[in-house]
Amino acid sequence: MARGEPVExxxxxxxxxxADGQTLPFQINGRREALRTIGVGSAPPEFVHPAHNVTVVxxxxxxxxxxxxxxxxxKQLAWVHEESQTILSIGRHLYTRIPRLSLHAxxxxxxxxxxxxxxxxxxxxxxxxxxxxxxxTRSYLQVLVPPTLEDWSGSYVEVREGVSVRLTCNARxxxxxxxxxxxxxxxxxxxxxxxxxxVEGADLVFESVRRVHGGAYTxxxxxxxxxxxxxxxxxxxxxxxxLWLGRELVGVKAGEDITLNCSSEANPPPSHYWSANGxxxxxxxxxxxxxxxxxPDLSFPGHKYQVDEMRLSTRTEVxxxxxxxGHKDFTHYRCHAVNPIGQAEGTIRLxxxxxxxxxxxxTTQPPTNASTKVRVERPWRNNNRxxxxxxxxxxxxxxxxxxxxxxxxxxxxxxxxGGRFNDTTLIVDLIMDVEGGATTCYLQKLLRASDVVVVxxxxxxxxxxxx
Numbered sequence: 213m214a215r216g217e218p219v220e221x222x223x224x225x226x227x228x229x230x231a232d233g234q235t236l237p238f239q240i241n242g243r244r245e246a247l248r249t250i251g252v253g254s255a256p257p258e259f260v261h262p263a264h265n266v267t268v269v270x271x272x273x274x275x276x277x278x279x280x281x282x283x284x285x286x287k288q289l290a291w292v293h294e295e296s297q298t299i300l301s302i303g304r305h306l307y308t309r310i311p312r313l314s315l316h317a318x319x320x321x322x323x324x325x326x327x328x329x330x331x332x333x334x335x336x337x338x339x340x341x342x343x344x345x346x347x348x349t350r351s352y353l354q355v356l357v358p359p360t361l362e363d364w365s366g367s368y369v370e371v372r373e374g375v376s377v378r379l380t381c382n383a384r385x386x387x388x389x390x391x392x393x394x395x396x397x398x399x400x401x402x403x404x405x406x407x408x409x410x411v412e413g414a415d416l417v418f419e420s421v422r423r424v425h426g427g428a429y430t431x432x433x434x435x436x437x438x439x440x441x442x443x444x445x446x447x448x449x450x451x452x453x454x455l456w457l458g459r460e461l462v463g464v465k466a467g468e469d470i471t472l473n474c475s476s477e478a479n480p481p482p483s484h485y486w487s488a489n490g491x492x493x494x495x496x497x498x499x500x501x502x503x504x505x506x507x508p509d510l511s512f513p514g515h516k517y518q519v520d521e522m523r524l525s526t527r528t529e530v531x532x533x534x535x536x537x538g539h540k541d542f543t544h545y546r547c548h549a550v551n552p553i554g555q556a557e558g559t560i561r562l563x564x565x566x567x568x569x570x571x572x573x574x575t576t577q578p579p580t581n582a583s584t585k586v587r588v589e590r591p592w593r594n595n596n597r598x599x600x601x602x603x604x605x606x607x608x609x610x611x612x613x614x615x616x617x618x619x620x621x622x623x624x625x626x627x628x629x630g631g632r633f634n635d636t637t638l639i640v641d642l643i644m645d646v647e648g649g650a651t652t653c654y655l656q657k658l659l660r661a662s663d664v665v666v667v668x669x670x671x672x673x674x675x676x677x678x679x
Contacts, residue, residue, distance in 0.1 A: 257280040257281050257282055257283060257320075257341065257347075258280060258281045259278070259279070259280050259281075259339075259349050260279055260280060260281050261277050261278065261279035261321065264351055265351060265352045265353075265354065266351060266352070266353050266354065267354040267356065268329050268353070268354070268355060268356070269329075269355075269356045269357075269358065269438060270328075270329055270330060270331055270355050270356065270357045270358070270386075271328045271329065272327075272328065272329055273325065273326070273327035273328060273329065274325070274326050274327070274329050274353065275323050275324065275325045275326075276291070276323070276324045276325075276326075276337055276339075276351050276353070277321070277323050278291070278321065278322050278323075278324075278339030278349065278351075279320055279321030279322070280320050280321070280341070281320070282320055283319055283320050288302055288303035288341075288342055289302075289303065289317065289321070289322040289339060289340070289341060290302045290303070290322075290339070290340050290341075290342065291315075291322060291324045291337060291338070291339055292337070292338045292340065293335065293336075293337055294335060294336040294337070294338055294350075295335040295336065296335075300313060300315075300324060300337075301315045301317070301322060301324060303317060303322075304317040304318075312326055312327055312328060312329075312330075313325070313326055314327075322339065324337070326353075329353075329355055330355070331355050331357050331386060333353060333355055334353060334354060334355040334386075335352070335353060336350055336351070336352055336353075337350070337351045337352075337353060338350050338351075339351070355386065356386060356387075356437055356438055357384060357385050357386035357438070358385065358435075358438035358439055358441070359383040359384070359385040359389045359433035359434065359435060359438065359440065359441040360383060360384050360385065360441070361381065361382070361383050361433070361441065361443065362382055362383065362384050363380050363381075363382035363414075364380060364381055364382070364431075364443055364445075365378075365379045365380045365381070365445050366445065367444070367445060367446060368445070368446050368448065369445055369446070369447050369448065370448040370449075370450060371421055371447070371448070371449060371450070372449070372450050372451070372553070373421060373422060373423055373449050373450065373451040374420055374421070374422075375420070375421060376417070376418065376419050376420065376421070377417075377418045377421050377447070378415055378416070378417045378418075379393070379415065379416040379417075379429060379431075379445050379447065380414060380415055381393070381414055381415075381416075381431030381433065381443060381445075382414040382415075383414070383433040383441065385433065385435045385438070386435070387435050387436075387437055388435060389433045389434055389435035389440075390412065390433070390434060390435070391412065391413060391414045391431055391432070391433045392410055392411070392412050392431070392432050393410065393411040393412075393413075393416040393429055393430070393431050393432075394409065394410055394429070394430055394432070395427055395428070395429055395430075396427065396428035396429065396430050396444060397427060397428065399427070401416070401429075403424075414431075416429060416431075421447075421449055422449065423449045423451050423479065423526075425447065425449060426447055426448055426449040426479070427446070427447060428444050428445070428446050428447075429444065429445050429446075429447060430442055430443070430444045430445075431443050431444075431445070448479065449479065450479050450480060450552075450553055451478065451479055451553055452478060452551065452553040452554025452555070452556065453476045453477065453478035453482045453549035453550070453551055453553075453554065453555060453556040454476065454477045454478065454556060455474060455475070455476050455547065455549050455556040455557065455558045456474065456475045456476070456558075457473075457474050457547065457558045457559075457560055458472070458473040458474065458475075458560075459560065460558075460559070460560055460561065461560070461561050461563070462560055462561070462562050462563070463562075463563050463564070463565040464537050464562065464563075464564070464565060465537075465564070465565050465566070466537055466538060466539060466564055467536060467537065467538075468536075468537055469533060469534065469535050469536065469537070470533070470534050470537055470562065471531050471532065471533045471534075472486075472531070472532045472533075472534070472545055472547075472560050472562070473529060473530065473531045473532075474529075474530055474547035474549075474558055474560075475527065475528065475529045475530070476527070476528050476530070476549040476556065477526050477527050477528075478526065478528075478549060478551045478553070478556075479526050479551075480551050480552065480553075481523060481526065481528060481551065482528070482549040482550050482551040482555075483549075483550050483551070484519075484521065484528065484530045484547065484548060484549050484550075485548050486517070486519065486530075486532045486545055486546065486547055486548070487545070487546045487548065488541075488543055488544070488545050488546075489543055489544065493516075493517045493532070493545075494517070494519050494532075515535065516534065516535055516536075517532065517533070517534060517535075518532075518533040518535070519531065519532055519533075520533070528549075530547060530549075532545065532547075534562075537562070537564075539564065541562060542562055542563055542564050543561075543562060544559050544560070544561050544562075545559070545560045545561075545562060546558070546559045546560075547559075547560070566669075566673070
């Protein structure tokens with residue numbers, strides 16, 4: 213080789229496990245680089261700041277230090293990433309296009325800084341001298357990765373009842389993290405076939421979701437090294453309305469007010485209205501979670517109808533108040549609940565109740581013979597005469613007529629029917645017969661008290677119709 217001709221220089225990048233001291237030429241960025249080499253007989257410098265293991269969290273900054281007692285002639289420090297067999301620096305020069313790396317070097321040290329650190333930077337880093345054989349020291353860079361969600365279902369998930377749904381909370385972490393699911397209200401996630409409070413894994417699956425599964429679910433990701441991560445997903449299950457009626461048959465007296473009620477459960481909350489004989493009697497629907505008094509429908513005289521609605525979560529109670537019930541109001545009223553999923557309805561029949569007169573208080577002592585008189589607490593009015601004793605059914609009608617004539621009372625001379633007067637006397641006789649028989653049956657425990665009341669009610673209606 214002629215004098216002054218440049219000499220091809222080589223860098224020693226032999227693996228620390230190698231023992232043959234093989235030298236390998238290298239090029240960086242398309243240029244040949246030259247390193248001075250040391251013979252085998254030269255004693256290498258000692259490392260006064262040997263490399264060491266470093267643990268850092270991804271995203272932070274780390275500096276790898278390497279220094280020797282003194283560098284003799286033509287000796288230089290170099291940094292190499294073993295996993296990728298990449299030369300990062302030689303002497304005071306940085307041979308990488310990675311902008312996150314920087315070098316601070318002088319005549320006896322080299323500090324390699326990585327900022328920010330990524331998980332791909334994890335591995336062995338070798339600080340070496342270009343001796344033959346190679347002199348080196350190694351550092352292991354451990355990069356911890358906090359749990360970071362890569363696939364998450366989101367804050368809100370809405371599904372229809374009966375379908376399959378999967379809640380996902382997939383996170384990247386190092387060391388690998390454990391993902392657990394719990395209900396935010398501390399209730400069990402599943403109750404059948406067994407009670408399950410916690411589900412492990414990135415996915416929470418409902419094969420056939422039900423309305424009871426609706427709620428907030430929290431996934432917790434923890435690798436026990438870095439800070440854990442939690443996310444909450446609100447699962448909303450939609451379904452058609454289900455309707456309940458307070459009573460299907462409601463009685464009321466004419467002139468009184470009456471309130472009909474029905475309850476529904478649905479999601480989303482349904483709209484409600486009442487109809488009577490196919491006519492909508494509700495003008496507005498309340499959507500408030502609290503009780504609201506809706507204005508009555510002015511199209512009906514006297515503000516006939518009023519609707520109240522009270523909502524608690526997915527349950528709603530709807531009340532229909534009918535003021536001053538008349539005979540035309542005795543009909544069927546239908547409660548309707550409608551939402552985008554479906555609808556439901558129920559029918560209530562309103563009927564009239566007539567006032568029941570005060571009933572006689574019956575004695576408990578049974579009659580001893582056919583002519584026994586039954587005493588009542590209320591006076592008995594017969595032909596404008598008040599008596600304290602109601603005659604029994606076997607009392608002679610002729611004796612009663614003779615008694616009336618003897619006391620100077622005039623009886624209307626109406627034609628007879630069946631041997632009796634067909635006016636007031638006929639009615640009184642009928643009442644005597646029926647009441648006497650009912651009383652006897654009650655005392656002999658052949659009739660209940662409620663049955664006797666019904667008999668007296670019928671008699672009262674009969675008397676009112678006759679007059």
